[in-house]
Amino acid sequence: NISLPPEERRDANKLYNPMTIPELQEKFPSIPWYEYFSTILPKTIELRPDEVAIVDVPSYISGLEALLSTTPKRIQANYLLWKAVASAVSSLTETLRKRQLEYGTALTGRTEREPRWKECVGLSAGSLSLAVGSLYVKRFFKEDAKKNALEMVENIRDEMYKILETVDWMDDETRKNALEKAKSMTSHIAYPDEILDVSKLEEFYQKLELTSDNYLEAILNVTKFGFDYSFNRLRKPVNKTDWITHGRPAIVNAFYSSIENSIQFPAGILQGAFYSHDRPNYLNYGSIGFVIGHEITHGFDDQGRQFDKEGNLVDWWAPETKEAYLKKASCIIQQYGNYTAQQVGLNLNGINTQGENIADNGGIKQAYRAYNHWVAQHGAESRLPGLQNLSPQQLFWVSAATTWCSVYRPETLRLRIVTGQHSPGEFRVRGPLSNRPEFARDFKCPAGSKMNPTHKCQVW
Numbered sequence: 001n002i003s004l005p006p007e008e009r010r011d012a013n014k015l016y017n018p019m020t021i022p023e024l025q026e027k028f029p030s031i032p033w034y035e036y037f038s039t040i041l042p043k044t045i046e047l048r049p050d051e052v053a054i055v056d057v058p059s060y061i062s063g064l065e066a067l068l069s070t071t072p073k074r075i076q077a078n079y080l081l082w083k084a085v086a087s088a089v090s091s092l093t094e095t096l097r098k099r100q101l102e103y104g105t106a107l108t109g110r111t112e113r114e115p116r117w118k119e120c121v122g123l124s125a126g127s128l129s130l131a132v133g134s135l136y137v138k139r140f141f142k143e144d145a146k147k148n149a150l151e152m153v154e155n156i157r158d159e160m161y162k163i164l165e166t167v168d169w170m171d172d173e174t175r176k177n178a179l180e181k182a183k184s185m186t187s188h189i190a191y192p193d194e195i196l197d198v199s200k201l202e203e204f205y206q207k208l209e210l211t212s213d214n215y216l217e218a219i220l221n222v223t224k225f226g227f228d229y230s231f232n233r234l235r236k237p238v239n240k241t242d243w244i245t246h247g248r249p250a251i252v253n254a255f256y257s258s259i260e261n262s263i264q265f266p267a268g269i270l271q272g273a274f275y276s277h278d279r280p281n282y283l284n285y286g287s288i289g290f291v292i293g294h295e296i297t298h299g300f301d302d303q304g305r306q307f308d309k310e311g312n313l314v315d316w317w318a319p320e321t322k323e324a325y326l327k328k329a330s331c332i333i334q335q336y337g338n339y340t341a342q343q344v345g346l347n348l349n350g351i352n353t354q355g356e357n358i359a360d361n362g363g364i365k366q367a368y369r370a371y372n373h374w375v376a377q378h379g380a381e382s383r384l385p386g387l388q389n390l391s392p393q394q395l396f397w398v399s400a401a402t403t404w405c406s407v408y409r410p411e412t413l414r415l416r417i418v419t420g421q422h423s424p425g426e427f428r429v430r431g432p433l434s435n436r437p438e439f440a441r442d443f444k445c446p447a448g449s450k451m452n453p454t455h456k457c458q459v460w
Contacts, residue, residue, distance in 0.1 A: 003057050003059075004060070007352060010352075010355070011306075012303060013306070016313055017054065017056070017058050019053055020050055020053075021033050021034055021049065030065045031061070091219045106411070107411060107415055108409060108415060109409030123219075125250050127219075130201055130204060130244065133248055133266075134198075136249060136268070137190070137195065140271075141190065142271070146190040146267075146270070149190065149288070149292075153263070156293050156296060157296055158370070159370045159373070160182050160297070160362075160366055160460075163362075163366070169321065171318045174317050174318045180309050182296070184309040190267040190270055192243035192247050195249070204244065207228075240311070246264055251266050252274075253266065253268070254266070254269055254291050256298035258299070258303065258311060261299060261308075263299075265292065269291065270288065274403070280382070281371060281381060282395050282396040284399075285370060286398070286399025286402075290367045290399075292367065293370075294364075296363070297362030298355065298359045300362070300460060301355040301362075302329055304355070305317070305325070328459045335350070335435075336427060339423070339430070341413055343408070343410055343413055344413050344414045344417070348427060352421055353422060357431060360428055361435055361458065361460070362459065368438055371396055383395075397433060397443070404425035406424065434456070
């Protein structure tokens with residue numbers, strides 16, 4: 001592998017190497033850079049000599065030059081043709097699709113494709129996210145979820161403020177910058193209002209050509225439409241609240257953007273197991289509240305902390321505070337690195353998963369505190385019928401744990417541990433909950449037990 005390993009890619013500065021086209025040509029002379037960029041960019045964009053490109057890993061390009069110089073042209077041509085075809089295999093013949101499934105089975109253990117209807121729905125939702133999202137919101141989304149999610153975001157962010165104000169290892173200037181970043185963090189909840197405006201959708205999609213009699217052509221047209229949209233944004237002012245960028249409501253996921261300093265919770269995650277208006281808040285704060293806190297904390301994990309309140313790659317940490325932070329992060333790295341997935345006999349990669357683990361630990365702490373603050377304002381909630389033996393606080397933890405309930409095929413689990421940035425579900429529960437003294441208190445876990453260890457890790 002001639003590129004940077006994942007562990008080193010966590011340092012954003014290593015991936016930010018601005019170079020003009022003449023500089024690229026001088027450093028890597030075997031590649032015709034001007035011709036390359038001119039070919040992939042729309043004809044309406046004229047390249048300037050001082051045009052700047054961000055090179056992720058310069059050493060990779062050096063290695064690529066060396067590799068190309070010793071690789072026969074026939075192999076290069078075959079590889080490029082295969083890369084072009086590989087991205088479209090799922091849209092080609094059944095013979096090729098079966099071969100693709102065999103490859104996927106070796107990687108993940110999955111032996112069957114999704115039903116065709118589900119495959120088509122997923123493709124449509126991914127390729128035509130604004131249009132499908134509009135239909136989803138109009139038909140299925142309950143407006144109270146948007147209002148309540150906004151309230152939960154503010155309540156949980158308030159807890160992050162309190163944590164930033166009280167941690168004893170930050171100097172005053174770094175604390176001031178951290179608080180400003182938390183307060184500047186924008187939120188995109190459920191969906192942008194623009195996707196309900198049919199005229200805006202028609203304007204956005206007016207240049208997209210789709211045919212009902214040629215599936216592959218339709219797929220290629222959608223792909224080209226997406227590339228054209230991206231390339232046409234070159235040299236235009238960046239709008240960090242653009243409705244098109246944040247208009248994918250029909251997905252079950254949540255996001256933090258370090259370059260926007262924003263959090264996003266699409267409509268798809270504000271329902272089902274994550275949220276319901278008709279159930280106690282201890283369940284909602286334990287599930288979607290945990291996720292909200294997780295995304296907020298991403299702004300202050302090992303990668304998010306490298307960006308300031310405006311999303312600029314700036315070191316705003318005093319040296320002694322940075323050292324204290326890295327020491328606390330090291331505790332998380334060691335804790336998770338010592339976890340073993342018994343099913344496959346592999347230890348987790350504590351370095352590659354540290355960002356998600358820091359976010360999980362901070363998120364559950366904020367959500368629990370926010371729920372208890374809500375109770376102080378609104379009064380205690382009733383227990384659940386049939387689960388009268390569990391208190392609201394205990395059910396908060398149960399709801400949080402259920403969020404990551406997962407069953408993995410051995411191949412999938414192995415792939416996740418080796419290549420993923422998220423710990424397997426079991427450890428996304430064991431890690432954060434065992435680090436919280438509130439969990440041990442609510443369940444009366446004996447000191448020194450598995451879920452109440454003497455040594456606990458905490459960054460935020």
